[in-house]
Amino acid sequence: MIMDPYLYILVQIIFVIAGLTILFLLAIVLLRLFHSLGEKRYRQMTEDWEDVFFGYLQGELTLEEAAAVFKKANSYPWMWRFLAPYIRSLDGDDFDQAKLLCRQAGLIDYYKKRLHHRSVTQKALAARTLGSLRCRESTSDLLAMLHSKNPIFILAAAQGLAASGDTSAFAQTTRTLLNHTFFTFEGAAEILSRFGVESCKAITAALEAKTGSGTAENPVEKSLLDHLHGKDSIEPYVYYSLYIDLLGNFRYREALPALGKLARFADQETMVHILKAFLRIGEMPPGFDIKPYLKHDYWVVRNFAAQVWKYSRDQEALPLLENLLSDPYWWVRYHAARALSEAGQNGKTLLKRKTTESAGAAADISRYILELNEVN
Amino acid sequence: MEKQKLILIAEDDPSVNRLITFKLGKEGFKVRSTSDGKEALKAALEEDIDAAIIDVMMPFLDGIQVLKRIRAEKPQLPVIILTVKSRGEDIHKALELGADQYMTKPFQTAELVKSLKSLLGEL
Numbered sequence: 001m002i003m004d005p006y007l008y009i010l011v012q013i014i015f016v017i018a019g020l021t022i023l024f025l026l027a028i029v030l031l032r033l034f035h036s037l038g039e040k041r042y043r044q045m046t047e048d049w050e051d052v053f054f055g056y057l058q059g060e061l062t063l064e065e066a067a068a069v070f071k072k073a074n075s076y077p078w079m080w081r082f083l084a085p086y087i088r089s090l091d092g093d094d095f096d097q098a099k100l101l102c103r104q105a106g107l108i109d110y111y112k113k114r115l116h117h118r119s120v121t122q123k124a125l126a127a128r129t130l131g132s133l134r135c136r137e138s139t140s141d142l143l144a145m146l147h148s149k150n151p152i153f154i155l156a157a158a159q160g161l162a163a164s165g166d167t168s169a170f171a172q173t174t175r176t177l178l179n180h181t182f183f184t185f186e187g188a189a190e191i192l193s194r195f196g197v198e199s200c201k202a203i204t205a206a207l208e209a210k211t212g213s214g215t216a217e218n219p220v221e222k223s224l225l226d227h228l229h230g231k232d233s234i235e236p237y238v239y240y241s242l243y244i245d246l247l248g249n250f251r252y253r254e255a256l257p258a259l260g261k262l263a264r265f266a267d268q269e270t271m272v273h274i275l276k277a278f279l280r281i282g283e284m285p286p287g288f289d290i291k292p293y294l295k296h297d298y299w300v301v302r303n304f305a306a307q308v309w310k311y312s313r314d315q316e317a318l319p320l321l322e323n324l325l326s327d328p329y330w331w332v333r334y335h336a337a338r339a340l341s342e343a344g345q346n347g348k349t350l351l352k353r354k355t356t357e358s359a360g361a362a363a364d365i366s367r368y369i370l371e372l373n374e375v376n
Numbered sequence: 377m378e379k380q381k382l383i384l385i386a387e388d389d390p391s392v393n394r395l396i397t398f399k400l401g402k403e404g405f406k407v408r409s410t411s412d413g414k415e416a417l418k419a420a421l422e423e424d425i426d427a428a429i430i431d432v433m434m435p436f437l438d439g440i441q442v443l444k445r446i447r448a449e450k451p452q453l454p455v456i457i458l459t460v461k462s463r464g465e466d467i468h469k470a471l472e473l474g475a476d477q478y479m480t481k482p483f484q485t486a487e488l489v490k491s492l493k494s495l496l497g498e499l
Contacts, residue, residue, distance in 0.1 A: 050391075054398050085391050091486045094399075 045073050046082050053086070057097055067104035076110040080129055083107075087132055099133055108135055115141050124156035131160025139166050146176045154180065155191075162194035170199050171223030174242065178234050189242055193249050200252040203243045211261035240270040248277030260285030268298040275304035284311045294320040299329045306335035310342055318343060322350055325362040333361060337369040381426040381496060382406045386416030386442060387458065388434045392481070396429060399485040400492075413437025420446050420453070427454040427496055429488070432466045440469055447474045454495035456488070 003011075049070065056066035070079050083102065090098055102108055114126035115138065127145060130138040138160075145157035158177055161169040170192070177188035192199065206224035208214030216225040226232070227239040240262075247255040259274050266274060275293065278284045290312050293305035306324055309317055321343070324336030340347035354366035383400055387393040388411045397407045408423060410416040413434040420428055420442070428446065432439035439457060446453055457470040457478040467478050477491045493499045 050394060054394065057398065058402075085482070086395055088482050089392075089395055089485050091484050094402075094485070 042078055042081075045078065049073075049082050053083070053098075053101070056101060057094060063100060063104050066101055070101070070105040070107075076107050079105065079107055080111075084129075084132065095134075102133055108133060112138060112141075115145075120150065120152055124152055127153070127156040127160035128163065129160075131163030134164045134166075136164055136166045139164065139169055143169055143172060146172060151180065151182050155183075158191050159194070162191050165194075165196045165198060167195060167198050167202055167220055170195050170202060171220055171227065174224075174239070175227065175232060175234065178238060178242070185238070185242065189245050189249070192242070193246060197250045197252065200247055200250050200255065203247060204252065204255040204258055207243070207255065207258035207262055211258055213258065213261055237267055237269045240266070241273045244270070244273040244277050248273075248280035251281045253281055253283070256281065256283065256285040260288050263288070263293075268296070268301055271296070272298070272300050272304060275301065275308050278308045278311065279304065282311070284308060288312065290314060291317050291320055294324060299327070299332055302327065302332045303329065303335055306332060306339050309339045313343070315343075315346065318346060318350065321347075322354075325354055325365055326360075330365075333365040334369075337365045341369050341373050380404065380406045382408060382424060383492065384416065384419050384423070384425045384428040384430075385409045386411075386413065386420075386428065386430040386434060386439065388412060388431060392431075392458075395485060396488065399489060403489050403493075405492075411435075413439065413442050417442045417445055421449055425453065427456070427492060429456045429458060429492070432457060432459040432463065432470070440466065440473065443470060443473050443475055454492075456491055456495070458483070 052061060052066050052069045055061045056063065073079065079102075083098065087095070087098055087102075099108075108130070111126040111129045111133075112135075114122050115130070117123050117126065123145075127142055131142070142157045142160045142164075145153045146161075148154055148157070154176060158173050161173050173195075174188070174192060177183045177191060178185075183191075202218075202220045202224055205214060205221040206216055206228060209216040209221065209225050210228050216222045224239075224243070227234070228236055228243075230236040244259065247259070255277075259277060263271060263274050271293065284290070290305055290309050291314065293301050294309070294317055296302050296305065302324060306321060309321065318340070321336045321339050324332050325340075327333050327336065337351060340351050348370075351366040351370055354362050355370065357363075383405045385393055385396050385400070385407055387396065387409075390411070393409055393411060397409050400407050408419050408425065410419055411434075414436040416428075416430060416434065417437060419425065430439040430442055434442075439459075443455055443457065446455065451474070455475050455477075457467070457475040458481060459466045459470070459478060460481050467480075470478055476495050479488055479491065490499065
């Protein structure tokens with residue numbers, strides 16, 4: 001039987017597509033099977049590892065005994081997958097013991113070699129892993145990675161350095177993150193916060209040196225001071241904003257005097273961050289005069305000044321808060337009204353008077369806050 | 377000799393559960409460990425628990441429901457809620473229902489122990 005040539009070609013195409021589809025489905029099934037088998041094996045291993053790991057931490061097993069069990073599995077990625085949640089949650093002696101186990105089992109050496117792997121993913125994972133293990137001997141390799149052109153490496157190196165808590169890398173990591181447009185300010189702040197509260201000491205020392213109330217003594221503090229002096233391409237106010245946000249994030253009270261001094265000559269952007277830091281720390285420097293900021297030209301400064309007034313409860317500022325009830329910006333009016341509602345009887349009386357004596361924005365916001373207080 | 381305090385852990389993630397159990401044991405606490413909400417509620421109401429650490433996301437009964445029922449019967453029991461950072465509404469709800477503290481995962485076990493000791497008046 002002679003088939004029509006076009007029909008013949010069509011049938012061939014259908015067979016090829018069907019064949020490829022079957023192969024594709026078979027590949028998925030096989031991959032799923034291998035994955036399930038792998039996961040089953042991993043679960044079986046981790047049941048043993050749990051007992052070994054906690055037995056070791058509790059002193060029931062020696063380091064060598066525990067490391068031998070982990071080494072037997074011959075899979076460092078699995079070893080890290082198991083240990084990572086514990087490493088990230090442990091601290092003090094427990095962390096040190098766990099890290100020792102990782103070293104004895106060969107995990108740290110494995111990932112140090114992986115830092116020089118061809119694969120981008122492997123290198124990035126190695127950077128993060130060594131950071132989580134606080135392997136400061138890898139700091140120089142990670143600092144070199146910061147100079148990469150590949151943003152994946154820069155990010156992994158920054159995350160690794162931050163997780164390691166090695167503040168000697170803090171200044172350089174900051175500059176790298178701020179220099180690259182693919183990192184947002186908030187993203188950079190989030191990564192840098194992982195350096196921990198130790199970074200706040202260096203930041204505070206740099207701010208104290210800048211405001212003339214201290215000196216920058218070690219290389220980190222000196223580098224941070226250089227940033228604040230504008231000795232590179234990044235505007236100083238960006239560094240100020242970032243460093244002050246970190247102080248606020250850690251509620252670092254020790255920085256309050258330096259922040260108070262800095263406020264005297266801060267630009268408006270920096271001032272916003274200083275006031276935000278006061279809000280997060282939950283207090284202001286003793287004797288700090290909030291009044292000038294309640295009449296600042298920049299509405300965002302007025303907004304935060306109204307919010308932090310409560311930490312001074314300066315009664316002389318009440319007339320300024322009253323003026324803010326007529327501010328062009330709703331949020332400023334809102335926070336000024338809130339401050340007055342928390343200012344005792346004087347403040348409440350003032351708000352009540354506003355609802356009857358005046359019309360418009362001041363009356364509206366006063367009424368709103370008074371009603372809100374009644375509901376609560 | 378002071379009685380060892382009994383702490384209820386309600387956490388369905390086995391590794392987190394084990395870690396908290398280990399840490400609290402090391403700090404001298406006795407631990408009653410559970411991995412679902414129903415079991416946790418039963419233990420909280422029927423046993424002489426001194427404090428509870430409850431994960432929000434648990435099978436059968438979530439942590440918020442467990443907390444609600446604990447508060448109805450044992451309003452004074454110190455409770456720490458564990459949740460993930462992104463679930464702000466859980467934190468809000470838990471605090472409204474009377475959770476004493478919350479911790480977002482991942483957390484440092486030392487911080488958890490410090491919070492617990494503070495609630496038990498041991499700090």
